[in-house]
Amino acid sequence: MEKKKKILIVDDDVDVITVLGSILTKAGYDVISALNKQEGLEKLRAEHPNLAILDVVMTTHYEGFELAQEMLNNPEFADIPFFIQSSIDILVTSKASVQEMAHEFRKDPNFKDLQVLMIKNVEDNTAGIDYKADDGKTYFFPVRDFIRKPVDAKKILPEIEKHIR
């Protein structure tokens, strides 16, 4: 029998972990969880999951983004794909580069003041996040995908299939 694939959920809401966990367990995955960035890093290191699903707003405002950036910058975690799961609205584009699009959105008076821009290219499925941190600077980093809350089994399972290592 094939070994079960392992998914790490990082979310400060224990109920989101319960809901998502029971969906993923039923779908045949091994589920582990963490309630904050620190625990998340520990679990990533100890368990080396096949995929991570990260919440954004935890004890601090952009904890999930900080964790995501650490995953991107640390070679130890470079092969672990992750999703960002939140209830922030997603902006859609068909522009070649999502980072370029982020710059465009930042100039648009309707969007320039938003704390977070989550941008997804509908054609090639690339995605990225541009956010204004507490230091007033904006940061951009690429992500595999976004998942909207509330958790919906029908939407999340196909996405996981697509990206899991």
Add this chain to the structure above:
Amino acid sequence: MSKLNLLIVDDEPGIRSGVERVLRNFSVGYPFMNEDFTFQIIEAETGERAIEIIESQPIDIVLLDNKLPGMDGIEVLEYIKTKEYDISVMMITSYASLDLAVKATNNGAFNFVPKPFTPQELKTSVENITKNLYLRRMTRQMKEDSKQVRFQFLSVLSHELKSPLNAIEGYLRIMKEKQVGEEVDDYMEMINRSMERIKGMRTLIFDLLDLTRIESGKKTRDLRNIDLHDVVKDVIATVEPLAIQRNIEIMLDCEANLYLNADKNEMEIILNNFVSNAVKYNKEDGKVYITILKKDGQVVMSVEDTGIGIKKEDQALLFQDFVRIKNEKTKLVTGSGLGLSIAKKIVGLYNGTIDMESEPDKGSKFTITLPLSK
């Protein structure tokens, strides 16, 4: 010392160098300003040149002659207005007419100084325009800051309102799809958690109302001599059911007839927050010690528990709006994240202080000190 860029636009070189000479060592201060302003003088001989300069570097103040060889001063003024630059303009001209003065005022000129002027007249005018500019910029800055604070509060609030909805909707969807079984009993844990989250949401709404009332200053405060012994007795009675469930003992050390000039409702909110936290974040079979006493012209109320404690790095976050410390030990406890921030604001109304000591796995102690005389 802060330097303002002052552009003098006049086709007469004598006026330009005169202004430069008068303002070179001139400075403007306000008693409440952190620093004095001095001036960096930049010269332009035509309106066209003035616009070039305005476009290429930040300018704060313009002294503007109207009668210029090419475009008029008033046209430069119109240009500044159309582009909405943050520049204060003072018109200086020898051919003053009412018509021109009206036109200049309509285009936002700060004032109108007829030529010739004495060095003292120039200094007085520049002083006025500088103070006005400073106040205008400060006002705008303060408005933007408060808008920013409000915006941030609302964005966190919307997150706090969405979280329980997301949790409950997730549970309902699992039940609807009968993901974990056919019987209602298979879902009892999820039903209980959903009810808990609804309860949390209700607390959030009540706390939010309290907070809004305190912050808007709209809450009518009823200050009178109240007996803190009565207040704390009521608070213990409210928290008791939860304490009994977890077998936590609440001990009170407070003499009867301990009077303080205060609003009863506010004292209830404060004590209720600390006592219910001491129960919520305690261990099973734990203890809560409440001590209230008068000392050195102050009322000192302390609430100590034998609970999970708070890590050093989390302690700093504790009194901020919506901050809740989430870890393995707190994950099932619901709360609005506003309780301590409300308590802190109320204690502030009495010029009081809150101190905390805490050690993980040992417990926490919060001490509220309120001065007796206002």
